[in-house]
Amino acid sequence: MASWREALRKTRRTVRRGLGTLFGGGRPSEEAVEELEENLLAADLPARLAMELVETAEASGGDGLREGIERRLIEELGPAAPVSWAEAPRPMTVLLVGANGSGKTTTAAKLARRAAGNGRKPLLCAADTFRAAGTEQLALWAERVGCDVVRGQRGSDAAAVAYDAQQAALARGADTLLVDTAGRMHTREPLMRELGKISRALEKGREHAPEETWIVLDASIGQNAVAQAKFFHQAVPLTGAILTKLDGSAKGGAVFAVRRELGIPLLYAGLGEGEEDLAPFDPESFVRSIFEEDDEGV
Numbered sequence: 001m002a003s004w005r006e007a008l009r010k011t012r013r014t015v016r017r018g019l020g021t022l023f024g025g026g027r028p029s030e031e032a033v034e035e036l037e038e039n040l041l042a043a044d045l046p047a048r049l050a051m052e053l054v055e056t057a058e059a060s061g062g063d064g065l066r067e068g069i070e071r072r073l074i075e076e077l078g079p080a081a082p083v084s085w086a087e088a089p090r091p092m093t094v095l096l097v098g099a100n101g102s103g104k105t106t107t108a109a110k111l112a113r114r115a116a117g118n119g120r121k122p123l124l125c126a127a128d129t130f131r132a133a134g135t136e137q138l139a140l141w142a143e144r145v146g147c148d149v150v151r152g153q154r155g156s157d158a159a160a161v162a163y164d165a166q167q168a169a170l171a172r173g174a175d176t177l178l179v180d181t182a183g184r185m186h187t188r189e190p191l192m193r194e195l196g197k198i199s200r201a202l203e204k205g206r207e208h209a210p211e212e213t214w215i216v217l218d219a220s221i222g223q224n225a226v227a228q229a230k231f232f233h234q235a236v237p238l239t240g241a242i243l244t245k246l247d248g249s250a251k252g253g254a255v256f257a258v259r260r261e262l263g264i265p266l267l268y269a270g271l272g273e274g275e276e277d278l279a280p281f282d283p284e285s286f287v288r289s290i291f292e293e294d295d296e297g298v
């Protein structure tokens with residue numbers, strides 16, 4: 001599995017660029033503090049938070065500055081909120097939603113693998129009825145992670161496919177249904193309404209379903225992910241967020257806006273394209289990987 005440090009290389013470089021001796025002890029120079037401010041904003045930290053850290057640096061005598069900043073940021077993210085697969089209800093349905101290409105299909109497969117690794121019996125549902133390729137891709141992933149998949153006909157009703165998959169899960173004794181939906185632009189109202197329809201179809205099939213509705217957000221779009229997620233939240237109440245492609249993004253600071261403004265737990269982070277590259281979101285590993293010097297001194 002990709003490590004946090006490896007994955008957050010781009011964000012770390014953005015944050016640490018040109019900081020020289022800022023974290024080396026000694027009173028920070030004005031230039032170094034200015035550089036810090038620019039870097040934090042470039043890494044897409046919310047401006048409010050960046051200002052606060054700059055003030056901390058200005059007031060600091062230098063000693064323990066990095067540790068102080070890290071502590072503040074870890075506190076800002078709040079405690080980790082890991083998914084407890086052992087304690088989660090059985091059966092459980094998880095609806096995955098998000099924009100085009102945000103990483104839903106890949107994440108669905110990664111989650112199936114995790115669920116299976118934690119003693120559950122997952123079933124994947126391809127409720128993307130727009131693109132045959134989308135369904136095909138999930139089927140390939142399912143094979144790779146050794147999980148069954150239920151798919152609908154192209155052009156069929158996504159809500160009906162999800163309903164049938166839930167019945168199939170009950171019939172086959174699968175306790176964790178992961179429903180992969182088609183990617184959609186948050187501004188396309190009919191498509192957003194379809195999410196509500198899928199969710200209601202699941203509830204019709206089984207009371208309390210879907211137990212979870214998780215949004216899959218692409219970290220490379222930075223804080224724009226927040227606005228996007230708010231539209232989805234209106235269409236279907238979200239219970240958690242997964243941030244993908246942190247490894248390809250220099251805008252990892254967006255995590256703070258996502259956490260604070262959405263008010264839903266950050267469950268997992270996508271740290272690579274492989275089936276194992278999904279890590280329970282860990283505020284401490286995240287923050288430390290951004291500020292700690294790496295082997296190349298950056």
Ligand SMILES: Nc1nc2c(ncn2[C@@H]2O[C@H](COP(=O)(O)OP(=O)(O)OP(=O)(O)O)[C@@H](O)[C@H]2O)c(=O)[nH]1
Nearest residue numbers: 100101102103104105106183244245270271272273
């Ligand atoms: N580097 C990296 N790439 C990722 C991650 N998650 C997904 N991807 C890549 O992002 C691309 C899109 O992923 P998909 O899973 O197909 O996205 P999707 O949301 O299902 O796409 P649509 O169904 O078309 O909306 C693929 O090339 C994935 O390999 C991640 O955490 N890190």
